[in-house]
Every structure is written in C-alpha cells, then in structure tokens.
Amino acid sequence: MKIVHISDIHVAEPHFLPDLMERVIERVEELQPEIVVLTGDLTESGYSFEFERAKKYVERLKCERLVVVPGNHDARNVGYLCFEDFFGARFKVLRHEGVTVVAVDSTQPDLDEGHVGREKYEWIQKSFEEAGEDLKIFALHHHLLPVPYTGRERNVLTDAGDVLKLLCDCGVQIALCGHKHVSWVWSLNEMVVLNAGTACTNRVKYRILPSFNLIELEEAHPSASEKFPHRFKRMRVKRIYSKGGEITVLERELF
Numbered sequence: 001m002k003i004v005h006i007s008d009i010h011v012a013e014p015h016f017l018p019d020l021m022e023r024v025i026e027r028v029e030e031l032q033p034e035i036v037v038l039t040g041d042l043t044e045s046g047y048s049f050e051f052e053r054a055k056k057y058v059e060r061l062k063c064e065r066l067v068v069v070p071g072n073h074d075a076r077n078v079g080y081l082c083f084e085d086f087f088g089a090r091f092k093v094l095r096h097e098g099v100t101v102v103a104v105d106s107t108q109p110d111l112d113e114g115h116v117g118r119e120k121y122e123w124i125q126k127s128f129e130e131a132g133e134d135l136k137i138f139a140l141h142h143h144l145l146p147v148p149y150t151g152r153e154r155n156v157l158t159d160a161g162d163v164l165k166l167l168c169d170c171g172v173q174i175a176l177c178g179h180k181h182v183s184w185v186w187s188l189n190e191m192v193v194l195n196a197g198t199a200c201t202n203r204v205k206y207r208i209l210p211s212f213n214l215i216e217l218e219e220a221h222p223s224a225s226e227k228f229p230h231r232f233k234r235m236r237v238k239r240i241y242s243k244g245g246e247i248t249v250l251e252r253e254l255f
C-alpha cells in the first residue's frame, strides 16, 4: 500500500510555484497511492479565494481517499470556516484496508503555535481503539518534535509532551506533521514521527529542496499475518523531491 504525505502547498504568490504543484500532481498520478494525507497550510492567509484555488489543485490529485487538515496559515482571517466549506470537518478518521488515519486540527485562530488540547484526547483515544489491529497513523499540521535546519525552535505543539504520550499509549506507528517546511524522520519509542517539507513553494530553508513523502507498506506474508497482528511487515519512507529525484529515508520492520 502507498500513502502520499504532502504539506504546506501555500497556493498564493509570491511563494507558490505552480510548476512544482503540477509536478506533484503528475507524480501522484504515477504513484497511484491508496491514501493521500495533506497536513495543512494550503493557503497563505486563509482567504476564501485562496481556498478556492487550493481546492482546484487538490481535486486534481488522483486518489479516492484524501485526508486534509488545516495549518496555521489556513486559520488566519477566520479561514477555519472557509476550510470547513471547502474541505469538510477539521477532525476526521479514515479507515482503509488495515490502515486507520486519525487527523486533527492543531491550529488556533490567528496564532502560529500549535495546540491539540485535552478536550480532544478522549476522541483521539477512542478513534484509535476502534481501529483495532489496524496500522495506526496520526496526522496534524504542527510538528510534534523539533526539526533540524529550522533555526530557533518555535510553534512546536504546546501540548506536545502529552500528545506524544497519548499517541504512544494508543499504539500509533506513524505520526505525520508539516509546518516547518523541512522533511525529517524521528523514531520515538515504537513510533515514527515524519515531517513533510513544503511540496511546491520557495519557502525553503537553506538549500533543502521542496519535497513530499511517500510511505510504502509491504504486505505481511499470509502465515506471518496469523502470527502477528499487523497486516504489514515493513514500512519504507521515501522523500520525493518536486524537481525530480527521490531518496529512501527510512526502512523499518513493523513487528
């Protein structure tokens, strides 16, 4: 199974690079992922016309199962209401063939810092309980852990410690984040925390190219699936540069 993780498309000039967005759309069509997750910052300022433009691009991503959450830029100027109009609920669960994605809105209106909030923990826990033996993926915009090459640390989730513990307690295997415009992978306990870079803007740090992530899940051998609860035995994470190349950044056994 293939899962594409895209973030921070920011479809508003002067930073948006339409040619790269076209390339992302082409690559997604080539890859034919089962699930696409977009972890926020679709716009620059949360205006309705920006969401309209973002929606037109997102609709062209060839994938039946799309999970989209807002980023801090989308929550500016009451953009969270526009987000709901164009992309639906800000908290959602997707289940598909042994994978459950629980996606949350980590934004606060007109603030850059991220926050999930205690009032959401029970819902997150229940959503993962209902996932049973599925591979568990959590998605949000803000980073859960500091990311290198991003300068002075700021805007990390204000309740990152409690959320990380909650995710580990829930048996989450993959956490997907964006926001810092730098692709990175951390392993924490049994969980992989995966940051996506910006897919198609020039808001990059140093010489780090725009990119998105591809997660490839290898099916478990039939006899192994009886022995182990997971349907997948190996995960491979690839960083796909919008200008062409790709690089494998993680290979991991899932049991």
Ligand SMILES: [Fe+2]
Pocket: 008, 010, 041, 071, 073, 179, 180, 181
């Ligand atoms: Fe961003």
Ligand SMILES: [Fe+2]
Pocket: 041, 071, 072, 073, 141, 178, 179, 180
């Ligand atoms: Fe952001």
